[in-house]
Amino acid sequence: MRRLLGHLHPHAQSLFASLPRKPSIATKLPFLLSRRLLSDAASPPAPSLPPPPPPSADVTNTELKKRLETYYGVDEEAELPSVAKAVLERNLTGAHSETDDDLIEELRSKPLPEVHDRDFESDFEEMHDTDEELNDLYNTREYVEKKIKSDEFFNMDDTKWDAMIKEATDKGHLTNMKECEEILEDMLYWDKLLPDEIKQKVETKFNELGDMCERGEMEPEQAYEMFKEFEDKMVAECTELIESKMPTDADELTESGGKKVELDDLPGEGPVLRWESRIVFVPSGDAYHPKNRKVKLSVTVKELGLSRHAFRRLREVVGKRYNSGKDELTIISERFEHREENRKDCLRTLYTLIKDAMKADKLVEDARNSYVKGRLKANPQFMERLKRKTDKLMAAA
Amino acid sequence: MAAKIRVVMKSFMSQSNQVVGLLPFTKKVGLPESRALYTVLRSPHIDKKSREQFSMHVKKQFVELTAKPHELHKKFFWLKRLRIPGAQYEVQISFKTRLDMASLRSQAP
Numbered sequence: 001m002r003r004l005l006g007h008l009h010p011h012a013q014s015l016f017a018s019l020p021r022k023p024s025i026a027t028k029l030p031f032l033l034s035r036r037l038l039s040d041a042a043s044p045p046a047p048s049l050p051p052p053p054p055p056s057a058d059v060t061n062t063e064l065k066k067r068l069e070t071y072y073g074v075d076e077e078a079e080l081p082s083v084a085k086a087v088l089e090r091n092l093t094g095a096h097s098e099t100d101d102d103l104i105e106e107l108r109s110k111p112l113p114e115v116h117d118r119d120f121e122s123d124f125e126e127m128h129d130t131d132e133e134l135n136d137l138y139n140t141r142e143y144v145e146k147k148i149k150s151d152e153f154f155n156m157d158d159t160k161w162d163a164m165i166k167e168a169t170d171k172g173h174l175t176n177m178k179e180c181e182e183i184l185e186d187m188l189y190w191d192k193l194l195p196d197e198i199k200q201k202v203e204t205k206f207n208e209l210g211d212m213c214e215r216g217e218m219e220p221e222q223a224y225e226m227f228k229e230f231e232d233k234m235v236a237e238c239t240e241l242i243e244s245k246m247p248t249d250a251d252e253l254t255e256s257g258g259k260k261v262e263l264d265d266l267p268g269e270g271p272v273l274r275w276e277s278r279i280v281f282v283p284s285g286d287a288y289h290p291k292n293r294k295v296k297l298s299v300t301v302k303e304l305g306l307s308r309h310a311f312r313r314l315r316e317v318v319g320k321r322y323n324s325g326k327d328e329l330t331i332i333s334e335r336f337e338h339r340e341e342n343r344k345d346c347l348r349t350l351y352t353l354i355k356d357a358m359k360a361d362k363l364v365e366d367a368r369n370s371y372v373k374g375r376l377k378a379n380p381q382f383m384e385r386l387k388r389k390t391d392k393l394m395a396a397a
Numbered sequence: 398m399a400a401k402i403r404v405v406m407k408s409f410m411s412q413s414n415q416v417v418g419l420l421p422f423t424k425k426v427g428l429p430e431s432r433a434l435y436t437v438l439r440s441p442h443i444d445k446k447s448r449e450q451f452s453m454h455v456k457k458q459f460v461e462l463t464a465k466p467h468e469l470h471k472k473f474f475w476l477k478r479l480r481i482p483g484a485q486y487e488v489q490i491s492f493k494t495r496l497d498m499a500s501l502r503s504q505a506p
Contacts, residue, residue, distance in 0.1 A: 268495040268497075270495045270496045270497055270499075271495070271496045272493050272494075272495060272496075273493060273494045273495065273496050274491065274492075274493050275490075275491065275492050275493065275494065276489065276490070276491045277489070277490050278487065278488065278489050278490075279473075279487075279488040279489075279490065280485065280486070280487050280488070281476075281477070281485065281486035281487075281488070282485060283408070283483050283484060283485045291487070299496070350496070
């Protein structure tokens with residue numbers, strides 16, 4: 001009897017721990033116990049199998065295959081959640097762990113129904129485009145030449161360019177090029193369209209109206225309307241100025257004649273900057289060359305209009321970059337990867353040098369003042385006289 | 398001259414024929430040909446007296462074009478398209494601009 005009870009006790013504990021708590025267990029348990037008691041009387045005790053799980057949570061092989069066929073049949077992936085759910089349920093139950101391997105092998109050996117070889121091949125051909133096969137490799141140069149010459153824009157010369165322009169003009173692509181160039185030039189020099197007088201007038205008016213708005217003497221809308229009227233007046237004045245300037249230009253043209261044809265005359269005022277850059281085209285392809293990044297900038301120092309002290313300071317700072325024979329300052333930059341960035345760097349360096357040189361005047365004045373003060377302080381007669389004068393002033397006050 | 402384009406062509410074949418098709422207002426100067434001579438042994442082991450000579454000849458051509466600043470882009474484009482396979486072009490572009498001194502003085506403290 002003790003052996004029987006010992007056997008029953010651990011089995012009962014394991015059953016209680018593993019099985020989920022459901023009301024159906026109460027009905028099954030006494031039946032199980034009663035069966036064990038009966039069997040114990042007749043034969044030795046046999047290991048008991050766990051009770052089967054509820055059938056609602058199980059998915060059979062047939063149903064899984066049906067869902068898979070439905071998933072393959074539908075083009076979109078609308079049936080994928082049901083298939084995933086079925087797989088998860090089968091894994092959770094664990095009842096089909098033995099048959100799942102066979103099922104996986106069976107499905108793997110079966111080919112997928114929706115794959116077309118032709119589509120795959122055509123995709124491959126579209127993705128990867130290879131050159132034609134060359135029968136004679138000895139004449140690769142001729143082959144490359146022929147390939148390059150087939151390009152429409154290769155070896156551009158005057159006749160080809162003129163033909164292209166003529167074709168574009170006939171088709172109507174190029175019309176009013178002069179007007180287009182003028183517009184582009186105006187856009188490029190937008191800050192020089194108006195004369196300085198007009199700019200100053202507009203600026204003063206704008207500031208005046210802004211101040212009145214800030215002080216609360218006028219409403220912003222009213223100020224805006226007044227500014228609009230002022231702008232119209234300025235536009236009219238500008239047109240009058242332009243009309244008045246035209247005949248004078250004509251007179252100048254008639255008077256001077258051919259004197260204005262100076263190729264070296266650059267527009268605007270200010271020192272002349274001489275730029276130099278180098279571009280290397282490698283024999284094959286568009287490979288990058290380190291010379292492409294170097295930029296050289298030269299400027300005549302006399303044109304900068306520096307004072308004597310500023311000039312000396314500049315000369316000390318730049319050192320060998322200044323050529324006294326030509327009075328030329330040369331700045332070279334190859335710091336950045338791109339040529340345009342190096343050009344900006346050269347210009348930035350030049351601006352910095354000029355600003356630094358302009359500080360020399362103030363420095364010289366400060367140095368001279370401090371020197372004079374030092375000399376005066378060191379003079380005892382001056383200090384005594386200063387002290388007496390100070391005492392006299394103090395006594396008077 | 399406001400702008401100038403200098404081109405140095407280097408190649409293993411003579412380029413004098415190709416220069417004819419260049420742009421107008423072009424000067425041509427033929428630079429000396431440079432050679433590199435190599436003498437190597439024929440045999441990997443002994444036979445030191447048996448040798449072979451190789452030489453590499455680089456022919457150069459200097460071309461100078463005059464241009465105006467607004468023409469630089471167009472001529473550069475033409476040069477880029479005019480490239481001959483097997484030749485190296487070293488293009489040196491020189492041009493002038495003006496420095497805006499007024500803005501610099503206004504910025505100065």
